[in-house]
Amino acid sequence: MSRFLRLGVNIDHVATVRNARGGAHPDPVRAAKLAIEAGADGITAHLREDRRHIVDRDIDRLMAEIDRPLNFEMAATAEMLAIALCHKPHAACLVPEKRTEVTTEGGLDVIGQYDQLAGPVGELGAAGIRVSLFIDPEPAQLDAARRLGAPVVELHTGAYCDAHDPAQRAAELARIVRAAAHAEAIGLECHAGHGLTYDSVGPVAAIPTIVELNIGHFLVGEAIFVGLTNSIARMRKAMDSARAAAASA
Numbered sequence: 001m002s003r004f005l006r007l008g009v010n011i012d013h014v015a016t017v018r019n020a021r022g023g024a025h026p027d028p029v030r031a032a033k034l035a036i037e038a039g040a041d042g043i044t045a046h047l048r049e050d051r052r053h054i055v056d057r058d059i060d061r062l063m064a065e066i067d068r069p070l071n072f073e074m075a076a077t078a079e080m081l082a083i084a085l086c087h088k089p090h091a092a093c094l095v096p097e098k099r100t101e102v103t104t105e106g107g108l109d110v111i112g113q114y115d116q117l118a119g120p121v122g123e124l125g126a127a128g129i130r131v132s133l134f135i136d137p138e139p140a141q142l143d144a145a146r147r148l149g150a151p152v153v154e155l156h157t158g159a160y161c162d163a164h165d166p167a168q169r170a171a172e173l174a175r176i177v178r179a180a181a182h183a184e185a186i187g188l189e190c191h192a193g194h195g196l197t198y199d200s201v202g203p204v205a206a207i208p209t210i211v212e213l214n215i216g217h218f219l220v221g222e223a224i225f226v227g228l229t230n231s232i233a234r235m236r237k238a239m240d241s242a243r244a245a246a247a248s249a
């Protein structure tokens with residue numbers, strides 16, 4: 001049976017444009033509301049430690065003003081943990097963060113940071129927040145996530161999206177397919193995201209054990225040309241058709 005594939009729209013990149021001038025426009029919360037009208041099942045926002053895009057006030061407003069689940073992306077730090085516990089969003093996705101990176105470069109090393117992650121995973125879960133771990137599509141990392149007690153993993157699709165050589169892209173996709181099957185086998189809910197575009201989304205949307213995709217940068221970039229409603233509606237259609245085609249094959 002084909003499972004419904006949710007779309008989480010990441011609105012960080014609206015805040016990046018706003019912050020370039022330091023004012024209030026464009027407003028990421030307005031973008032979140034429009035995204036929901038256009039077919040987003042949830043909103044994703046990453047409060048980076050350096051506040052380069054989303055800022056604390058955006059999270060306050062998203063919690064107060066949107067009526068769909070918020071997936072709060074955060075580093076596993078004491079500061080972010082306190083913010084998450086104060087707001088209690090629907091979900092918290094723990095991501096690795098490096099101050100100097102341009103974007104999230106890889107997944108969490110759950111094996112290497114097992115002890116540091118155990119506290120935040122336990123506290124968020126105890127507060128009723130659905131915890132997810134943003135990881136590379138490596139079965140050993142999924143096993144560690146399962147041992148930690150996280151109910152969800154989000155597979156980093158960046159290496160697949162960035163691979164331009166067809167053989168390399170196929171190999172990266174195969175890693176995601178294997179990891180998504182492994183997630184199901186060990187009882188983890190599986191999400192995926194990072195760098196997805198109209199061209200790259202189909203094969204990932206076709207993987208039946210993935211139930212949520214989080215997409216932002218491409219949608220906001222494409223919105224410059226076609227508007228946010230259209231960019232999201234077209235992505236939703238690309239996801240749904242790939243899923244339906246895979247289910248009927």
Ligand SMILES: CC(=O)[C@@H](O)[C@H](O)COP(=O)(O)O
Nearest residue numbers: 012046073095102103104194
């Ligand atoms: C973890 C992740 O993939 C998203 O948070 C996305 O990366 C947000 O954009 P930046 O990495 O540009 O902050």
Ligand SMILES: NCC(=O)COP(=O)(O)O
Nearest residue numbers: 010193194195215216217
């Ligand atoms: N976790 C991935 C995400 O939220 C969106 O990533 P991107 O599409 O902005 O690269």
